[in-house]
Amino acid sequence: MVDSKTPDNVIPFPKKYRRPTTPAQDKAMAEKIKKEHQKIYCQAMCDEITENILIKLHSENIKVTEKKFLSDYKLVSEAIRSMLLRTQKIKHPLQPKIDKAVESKFDNNDNVYAITIDYDKF
Secondary structure (H helix, E strand, O other), X not given: OOOOOOOOOOOOOOOOOOOOOOHHHHHHHHHHHHHHHHHHXXXXXXXXXXXXXXXXXXXXXXXXXXXHHHHHHHHHHHHHHHHHHHHOOOOOOOHHHHHHHEXXXXXXXXXXXXXXXXXXXX
């Protein structure tokens, strides 16, 4: 049976309700999405870098399955992730420890010429 009000066979589906938002809420949501994309990008970069490190070390006959090695490897991985997140102005739990323990020295032209780590502050 054909309904005379609809001349074709297209069935209209119910429209999905979208909660009304303000421009401020839209902007906040856009920022949140942007931050999540930046985190995903940093994670992918970190995974690629650390995978290449692991492959290179394995090819040099380093035992990459030992417990102590894997602990050190995880720390290196987290340090790389922290560094990449900092470039995107995203916080990581390792950053305050690095800020406390690492000191940079600058010359008269504000160029870094020495970086030292105080392991007691770590």
